[in-house]
Amino acid sequence: MRGLLLTLVLFSLLGAQAQVAYEQSVSLRVARFTEMVRIQMAALVAEPEDEVAEAMREKSRLFLGSLQKADSSLAGKLEAALTQAQDLAEKGRSSARLNRRVRWLLDQTQRTLIPRQTRQDPAFQAALLAQLLNLEEGVAEAYEEAAQGEEEAYPLAWAGLQRVNLLWRQLRPRLANGEGRQKSDDALARLGKLIASPEPPERYSDPEDAEQAALDAAYGLEQAAGKPLLLQDLGRAFALTRVNAAQACRATESGQWGLALEWASAANVLYEQHLAATVQTLAPQAHTPLAEAMEELAEKFAERETSDELCGKLPGLLAQAGEPLR
Amino acid sequence: MRRIVFVLTLIGLLALTAVSLTQSAVSYRAYVSNEYGASITVIDVARDAVIGTITISGRPGEVRPRGMAVSPDGKTIYVAVSDFLPKLETPEDKIVAIDVASNKVVAEYRIGTNPERVAVSPDGKQLWASNENAAKGTGFDLTTQKILADFSTGVEPEGVKVSPDGKVVYITGETSHTVTAIDPQSLKLIRHFLVGNRPRDVAFSPDGKRAYVSAEIGGSVAVVDTAQHRVIQTIALGLDSRIVELAVSPDGKRLFVAGGGTSTIYVIDTQSNRLIKQIKERMGRRPWGVTVTPDGKKVYTADGLSDSVSVIDSNSLSVVKKIAVGRGPHSVVIGVVR
Numbered sequence: 273m274r275g276l277l278l279t280l281v282l283f284s285l286l287g288a289q290a291q292v293a294y295e296q297s298v299s300l301r302v303a304r305f306t307e308m309v310r311i312q313m314a315a316l317v318a319e320p321e322d323e324v325a326e327a328m329r330e331k332s333r334l335f336l337g338s339l340q341k342a343d344s345s346l347a348g349k350l351e352a353a354l355t356q357a358q359d360l361a362e363k364g365r366s367s368a369r370l371n372r373r374v375r376w377l378l379d380q381t382q383r384t385l386i387p388r389q390t391r392q393d394p395a396f397q398a399a400l401l402a403q404l405l406n407l408e409e410g411v412a413e414a415y416e417e418a419a420q421g422e423e424e425a426y427p428l429a430w431a432g433l434q435r436v437n438l439l440w441r442q443l444r445p446r447l448a449n450g451e452g453r454q455k456s457d458d459a460l461a462r463l464g465k466l467i468a469s470p471e472p473p474e475r476y477s478d479p480e481d482a483e484q485a486a487l488d489a490a491y492g493l494e495q496a497a498g499k500p501l502l503l504q505d506l507g508r509a510f511a512l513t514r515v516n517a518a519q520a521c522r523a524t525e526s527g528q529w530g531l532a533l534e535w536a537s538a539a540n541v542l543y544e545q546h547l548a549a550t551v552q553t554l555a556p557q558a559h560t561p562l563a564e565a566m567e568e569l570a571e572k573f574a575e576r577e578t579s580d581e582l583c584g585k586l587p588g589l590l591a592q593a594g595e596p597l598r
Numbered sequence: 599m600r601r602i603v604f605v606l607t608l609i610g611l612l613a614l615t616a617v618s619l620t621q622s623a624v625s626y627r628a629y630v631s632n633e634y635g636a637s638i639t640v641i642d643v644a645r646d647a648v649i650g651t652i653t654i655s656g657r658p659g660e661v662r663p664r665g666m667a668v669s670p671d672g673k674t675i676y677v678a679v680s681d682f683l684p685k686l687e688t689p690e691d692k693i694v695a696i697d698v699a700s701n702k703v704v705a706e707y708r709i710g711t712n713p714e715r716v717a718v719s720p721d722g723k724q725l726w727a728s729n730e731n732a733a734k735g736t737g738f739d740l741t742t743q744k745i746l747a748d749f750s751t752g753v754e755p756e757g758v759k760v761s762p763d764g765k766v767v768y769i770t771g772e773t774s775h776t777v778t779a780i781d782p783q784s785l786k787l788i789r790h791f792l793v794g795n796r797p798r799d800v801a802f803s804p805d806g807k808r809a810y811v812s813a814e815i816g817g818s819v820a821v822v823d824t825a826q827h828r829v830i831q832t833i834a835l836g837l838d839s840r841i842v843e844l845a846v847s848p849d850g851k852r853l854f855v856a857g858g859g860t861s862t863i864y865v866i867d868t869q870s871n872r873l874i875k876q877i878k879e880r881m882g883r884r885p886w887g888v889t890v891t892p893d894g895k896k897v898y899t900a901d902g903l904s905d906s907v908s909v910i911d912s913n914s915l916s917v918v919k920k921i922a923v924g925r926g927p928h929s930v931v932i933g934v935v936r
Binding site: 419420421475476478479487488491494495500502504506549550552553554596597 | 633634659662682683684685751752753771773774775776778790791792795815816837838840859
């Protein structure tokens with residue numbers, strides 16, 4: 273909780289505008305990755321796949337540290353259930369009952385880690401939907417990958433869209449802006465036509481159709497919520513990455529390995545999703561050592577190894593990579 | 599004195615007649631790339647009527663014509679063609695040349711994989727293509743018919759243009775939010791620079807001093823000082839504008855920006871860099887492509903979701919006609935018949 277407070281304080285010092293992606297970055301991360309685990313579980317029931325199960329375990333790193341700290345019993349139950357799901361997937365099997373149990377555990381996780389006021393905030397919920405549709409491994413990307421030949425991604429697109437539609441039905445009546453609601457309805461309907469059944473279509477449409485529909489939905493949601501929902505400012509994304517990396521190193525000092533891994537993974541996700549392409553283009557000499565150091569950091573923390581050397585050099589690498597964005 | 603006035607008047611009338619005859623000898627044709635129809639619709643600009651359709655492939659929905667460019671004399675249209683499998687290099691990845699006089703495909707060039715857009719140099723000798731999946735910009739010599747060089751660009755390159763003096767090529771990088779500047783004469787990278795979020799297209803002012811870069815997610819146009827290759831101003835059009843192509847009027851005074859998200863054409867005064875008009879009424883749905891006729895009198899938009907082209911009168915800044923075209927219009931350019 274201290275980490276969370278520190279992040280919020282740092283962000284208010286950074287002068288973040290009223291943007292959900294910054295203000296609620298920690299809660300939003302927990303919400304997004306718990307939802308992604310839920311979606312991956314649903315996809316596993318439809319099509320047991322090793323890779324999906326492995327990805328699901330990786331996603332759980334993005335919140336399990338906080339859960340261990342807040343409720344170690346719940347964290348233990350969730351970890352055990354996810355391990356069981358992964359074991360089944362490796363044998364080409366799945367369990368609807370286990371899926372229900374994981375869903376319930378994920379609901380409890382969200383209640384434990386995300387303050388009620390935040391969970392019930394329509395703008396927060398809208399931001400979550402925008403992320404589930406648009407960000408890496410979201411609905412649009414899963415469709416795009418399936419359309420480009422990676423058929424195992426289709427169940428993720430289907431399960432993701434079903435979840436988004438369910439959350440949208442709950443959120444819709446709470447949003448006042450009719451035009452934004454209508455835009456979201458239309459865009460989700462277009463996605464629904466592309467991803468029309470649990471079975472992959474005989475012929476895929478242009479992968480970019482899904483991307484455009486997902487973006488349209490995000491802009492409809494922004495209009496309906498009356499707040500910017502997508503993370504746009506690269507400078508702030510960089511600041512957030514720095515904060516997460518520093519938190520990761522700090523957590524090792526008190527032996528909180530789960531938290532250290534969570535923060536390090538969060539820093540990696542932020543960098544890869546929002547910054548890597550830009551840094552790679554503008555400062556390629558800074559990108560490679562930074563990307564490697566951040567990945568190594570997460571790997572070490574997963575093995576419960578400290579790394580004073582990495583923690584010592586990360587701020588410098590981040591500063592060097594962030595220079596062209598100034 | 600009367601005699602002198604008479605002679606001068608006669609000379610003036612003869613000159614006007616000559617100009618008029620010259621002008622009437624020139625006619626314009628609008629070419630619209632239909633991404634899902636795998637075809638190009640040809641429109642007679644004088645009558646705003648469809649006069650033909652050029653088939654790019656017999657496999658609509660699999661082969662996609664997208665970005666286009668016109669040779670400096672207006673006689674040749676270049677079309678970037680690819681398929682829907684950007685990760686694979688296929689025979690469909692090519693630039694197709696169309697002769698405006700005959701409306702026939704006269705040549706095909708392979709200029710890297712998955713070309714999304716194409717630009718032609720002001721001397722008409724070079725083509726430059728943005729190769730989306732390879733993250734490259736590729737130059738091609740039309741005389742030798744050989745690749746000049748390829749350059750690493752930002753991630754997912756799209757918009758590509760050569761400056762009016764032929765000294766720089768700008769290529770936008772969608773995912774890296776960058777523009778790559780290349781010297782097409784020395785074939786050297788000048789630099790990459792940061793612009794708005796998800797840049798889709800670039801247009802130069804006629805004097806070449808400024809370039810304008812659309813940012814689809816940023817909802818803004820970056821004004822670039824082309825001497826320094828850096829952004830000097832940002833014009834915000836609204837996050838939901840989802841702008842893609844832009845076109846500068848021949849006199850350089852106005853910038854037309856296609857806002858797909860709001861089905862609006864944004865008109866910007868380039869002196870003040872201020873928005874002076876939003877053209878919404880009677881616009882087709884999701885305009886992505888936009889171009890201005892060489893005489894500056896009309897603006898054409900490619901409306902992706904309504905399978906139409908909207909015709910805008912440049913004086914009244916209003917839509918005067920909507921023309922049905924093929925499926926999924928992506929871009930529109932103007933060819934010249936002399």
